[in-house]
Amino acid sequence: MKYFAVSALSLALLAACGPKPETAQTSPESAVETPAAPVAKLQYAPTKQGDVVDSYFETQVADPYRWLEDDRSAETGEWVKAQNKVTFDYLAQISYREQIKQRLTELWNYEKIGTPSKEGAYNYFSKNDGLQNQSVIYRQKEGAEPEVFLDPNTFSADGTTSLADLQFTEDGSLAAYAISEGGSDWRKIRIINAETKEQLETELVDVKFSGIAWKGNEGFFYSSYDKPEGSELSAKTDQHKLYYHKLGTAQKDDQVLFGATEAEKHRYVGAQVTDDGKYLVVTAANATSGNKLFIKDLTKADSTFITLDAEGSSDYQLVTSVGDKLYFETNFKAPNNRLIMIDATKPSQDQWVDIIPESKNVLSVSKGAGALFANYMVDAVSKVQQYDLDGKLVRDIQLPGVGSVGGFNGKTKDEVLYYSFTNYSTPGTSYSYNPKTGESAVYFKPAVKFNSDDYESKQVFYTSKDGTKVPMIITHKKGLQLDGTNPTMLYGYGGFNVSLTPRFSVSNLVWMEMGGIYAVPNLRGGGEYGKEWHNAGIQLKKQNVFDDFIAAGEYLIANKYTSNNKLAISGGSNGGLLVGAVMTQRPDLMKVALPAVGVLDMLRYHTFTAGAGWAYDYGTAEQSKEMFEYLKGYSPVHNVKAGVAYPATMVTTGDHDDRVVPAHSFKFAAELQAKAGGNNPQLIRIETNAGHGAGTPVSKTIEQAADAFGFTLFNMGVTALPAAK
Template structure:
């Protein structure tokens, strides 16, 4: 049911690939050093801001770049982009990469169908449309366009970012994001006429939409901050109930009104039978309190299910007053328990699906449960009935990631997807009763998986911890150290990197590139203990794991220092920034995207304080301040060091990890970089943290990223 919103999300690698071509390694048998010419960077002025942390003073000369409302910052952005795009234009195969991405992204993409009211709905992208279109049909009727987000803005930067149908399917509330911002609007339409029925709700952030019948719905937001809405701190999340036909100003405040109810992330969920309202409340991106309210009883009070944030717990289903909960309380790999709503505290929980040695993710559909386990980041799925009895182990199409297996209670046919790093996603049907699967729709991407190998290896980190990594490459490559390689990682917030196909990754593979993904600590691949091992005063484990992955790739001759690039986004941008300042000798190219790079001040912007479970804060204690300062990328750039060729990427509307992180890091690197390796920042305008990015911008970004990477690895032509 309720799915907690994370304040720091994974930057997902979206679409793009190409037809077979001469590989980069065929063009350059050796691994030459960078071809980069020296770059004349804009002059970035230095201010005189000094901060005092526990008696230690630190200068912050680029603090002025935090002001996203100033003309001076806007001019700096323009000047930096001018230099960056002038540099990228000299790469001889940049246009060829773009054309290849365009061609191979141009195939029909169709999502699994779902039923609401009298209609069956599905998403489709004809190929190069900036946003997916929502279609529908009645049984035996023609297919029609229902909602086309491509019409929301001329440049495709307004996206649809979540929708919810009323109980009978007659009404739809959907959110839109403008320019990639986390601030959303909610628009309500009549599904028969497609006409908007009332004025849009505004200033909504980190919210679901959950209807109570057809009369209204619950949503979440913050009070609009003073100053910049893109960077000002948002601290107290609130749940409201909107009655259809009323003014938003009269919406009822349901949770978050008092200091006792003050939390950074709060979400509401209504059980499928409309009987209970559930509230999940968190102060950080890990751990939540959980409350329940009986909506059938007038003026009923909230009852506490979990009264602290020491665990992650949610209600997945109910049968009358019997609740089914997924929790990691005293079960780091998660388990399922049942309890009666009348007295739902942990002391009354009964195991339903016990914890195992593998991490559990639970879905429901067809009045059954599906336990999707991660075994070394690979999916294994089991089906259970409502008595907790195993129905069957589900045979998957191969080794990779399965997702889906969800739907309404009355459905007899469900859908699931299967993919891995070399296998385009295929959608399958699943018969709930017989367990039989069938192909529903294959991917239309022009990519031959048989030409590629994807293998899982295990390597030892600095402290001896065994870490898995999946390496994908074209069949027949020589392990001679000459292969251009991208090493990708994240390592935070309990987020797991499971195998999935991306046409943009396929484009890299087709150029003879190796793509490696390390499942480092801080993620959720091995449960809460794996996550905690990469947090706060153990955060260095994350960087050590990534460094060890790079060393493994070189020792096994997949690549060499001159042919290795590190890439990561958001928390993964921090990962790349920390590793490049700790081990600048280890690799040739750094690609930190929308990164958390000023670790001493991250918590002062938007909802950043909620990331303290993973990071701690510089104000917490002297010990924590010192630890964070010693790895914070911004504070560990040293003069006279030759850093890898670096292209920092961010969006000017990123209100999750504010772009000043990237701005200040770029200014610091440009001021202190030794040698001729370029230090560039590519700032996408009218774009945010990544979600809803239009296809056209994705193509441009990956053409630039791959071009920059290969060019600085010494590859002269493709």
């Protein structure tokens, strides 16, 4: 069962778990609005300035807030408290903030059930009654009532410890699951008897960016770093290692199979075991793009690793296997991906066979019931085809509508598979699928208290600064008047080959039901059009991403969806960088900016945790003088200018974020507070006992959204929300 299992490389991506701050807006028809009255500039908590200066290629760069990088210091802790007091005192004056929270809570309170996975004699599935902080794992035998298998809400009193992964042995008798405490990427792994739920041995600790790959019932493979010196939340982690844990032995005796020597140094090492348990597949990478590929025969005690790709410039992901035939999804000589078969007995690259060739649309492949499922991304929406293992097309699968599809995963012996469908106005609905007949049936449809027919989405293609056509999906209530007065949220990411496809969220629903517009452009740097689209927004081409986002805002204004005073921009993680760069380059474009858990200090990002692995997308300040000057030219922390009237800004981060350390946000907020002209607030909201976003309790998620909504509306001049109809 893959409850939350992704590859180590995927975990390293900034987007994997980056939070998506979604804000609610109101229209003139549904809100009381007056021109914003002049307000006095806020009195911020003082932030001392140090005298640290760094030298890059004989250029001196001051870093006055370097002391805020020390997340363990009492002084930083006091600064966090003081900043939060200013922020929450400001938010407290927004009269309708609690009203927004209540509406979010009301709509969030619906049952959510995940698709089942057969493990041994049970079907396992996740379920949330509505407002539970964490979803619960249930199991059910045929004809019996469901029972609780794991309840992450019992892991901690405040709901901040979450279930991060759950993997069963092939026969379903044993399970290993990982937990995340306070949102940290550092995990603990517990091993249990799946039948009795009894914990079998002492939990494994200090595990990071890891999957759990069982080797029969004997043990499993996992990955981690040596615990760093200094702060475990911010210190650099640079050498990933693959371990094998044999059940019944101490963790200190776990064998290192890959990455133990400097010659084999990699930042991200992941492992998978083929369904029949014969082969161990290892990927090793130094960046979040591209990986080396190795296999090892687990049936032979003296076997060594066989290298399939030693270069590491292409991406590989094992999809399935049949004996010695290994099926990989890859962009090797295929920017839009293809599915290949590698015979482990004849592994040279000239023997690799195309099963599903590359096409003009980006491909991702899943498997189940002895079949292959090709999910193509066509202008950011899904099209799915079923193939046999020889690459013969079986059928085009009829989907419920235009949107995003996930699933079609299962074991070879499964007779029924499941998939999910969603878009911006359709809650995630799951379907059962018969791979023999191609018939789908609704498995679970959530009962959200709204009418999806009241909303519409439109895809437009606008022109960026250099003439590139960029798609954007705009969603709002039907009948909305395009008169330039609509509050609009422009959300973006634009990096790490991550694709933004249509997905439903309660937060967006709250926003749209009050008349707001939600717009998502598919910026360069993402993966919507394959590797070439990704590479068009990296390193010395990163400005393309910002230009695409700026052009999206200009399109919305020019076509009367909104105006400068009604436009807000938001994004998280790499999207937080996007917001930070755009608001410092074009502060006149928007009224509100919401950079969340952002990469904001581009000269030092690579010195924290696993940040050095992001250099494929960003480059580093030490790389060359040209790269240093380019990074310094857009780094948000280094481009706040004195006296400039920046938009109303609420920076958000978590004090336990060890993906993008909070020092990025701390420094950016300090610069804004010290230098910004005008009276727009420059605030920072720091969630305590929280990380980069994954596993955030529902209660905290609702509070964060309500605060972002309230802040945005208040600074757009909304003085009161309408009475409920």
